[in-house]
Amino acid sequence: MYKTMDQFDLTIRNGLVASDKEVFEADVGIVGERIVAVARGLPAGKRDIDATGKYVLPGGIDTHCHVEQRSGMGIMGADDWYSASVSAACGGTTMIVPFAAQHRGHSLKQVAEDYAALATEKSVIDWSYHLIVSETDQKTLQEDLVEQIRKGITSFKVYMTYEQLKIDDYQMLDVLALASRENALVMVHAENNDVIKWVSQKLLESGRTAPKYHATSHVALAEGEATNRVIQLSKLFDVPVLIVHVSAPDAIATISAAQRIGAQVFGETCPHYMLLTEDAMDLPGVEGAKYCCSPPLRDRAAQAALWTALKEGVLQTVSSDHAPYRYDHTGKLPHGDDTTFKQMANGMPGLETRLPLMFSEGVNTGRMTLPEFVALTSTNHARMYGIAPRKGLIETGADADIAVWDPKHEVVLTASELHDHVGYTPYEGMKVTGWPRTVVSAGRVIVDDGAFDAAPGSGRFIARGTPLPFQKERQISARGQFFRALADGNTEGHTGFGYTDRQH
Known part of the structure; x- marks a missing residue:
């Protein structure tokens, strides 16, 4: 069928392809x-990659990472679009979807335009972004957000905690109503702010300021309660929601129970919750600050619950939640050794290590199969966020985003060998087996036998389509129909719960 070498610009031959x-x-x-052909016996192309003994996988997609973003506390992350995208590529990820964050008083439209300009200039791999919405005024929700959704930014995130970013339940209903009308996926950081605030204040008053008390203040029931609350609010409109960085068994059980009765709720977790525990925050001095993130690291029982939730499909994606704050006065320690747990920037680096950690600790240990790895780190992301079938698949017509993995290649993780600008890794000294040695982004070989080569700005913006939860026709309850109509001011003929005046 394929008889001439010049039919292909690039071939990857003799490997094991995984979907x-x-x-x-x-x-x-x-x-x-x-990709124009997936078959046995293809002839060599103009450039030929021999993948004998290797896995040929869809490039990773990381749909939760923080890049060139200022935190709610005003702290700028260490990675810009260039360093973050290089780091992602070297770890086998070929598309990232970080956040354009609207802070109080800022124009959502301007935030989005400025952020896209930075990515256009610097990213070496394909990209999109979510919005972080902290204002719910008329212009933000009904004009700027709608404009962004229709441009292909079909997901956005809201916070239930962090004083500088959080929205209350009343605002959440406005957000959910808008999402139900525009078919946009709402991502939720679900923690009960008042619980965290109360416990934190009592801890500080009693002189408990060390990093380990970050975990105490973000008690697991705060995550479970907020998860339940936003699911209940979403049911007013029968609108899908996705709970990000799930860490606690309570939250997992809540999501699972809601799914069993038909609620459109989805979940994501991150490698650090499955591989690290809260003990890391109890290191000498303030070194535990390196491991402070929100929600916090939990215990071994929580780890086991997360692995089970991934296996059973309760959670659909694994993202890095890369939040790159340096271990110095610019990031984790604004007040040096006197920094309290409430003053430390929350988050850990993880863009480059996400896939190798999941491969080594998931596939190699038998916790997940290779197809499950592909789904959780690439395909499910593409489908969930409206990027499939263009991304996340190795099939004819898809973008040539591919990572060629050597399943036996061993790497000892160390900050000096990684490509981010954070200066530390929470996995320092950990050995992983399996690493992407060749990475192809939109047909370009950007990592060749571990060596990176791509120009800033060579990545492309990818407009995203309808998120997966909105793609299938589903029955909206009478309650959902009524409250959607009520939100739009279109209740003519309704007295409530979808019944018409004529029925009464």
């Missing part, structure tokens, strides 16, 4: 930016 469903022997033929 989210199966693993099979095949070669991959690429012309320009797209």
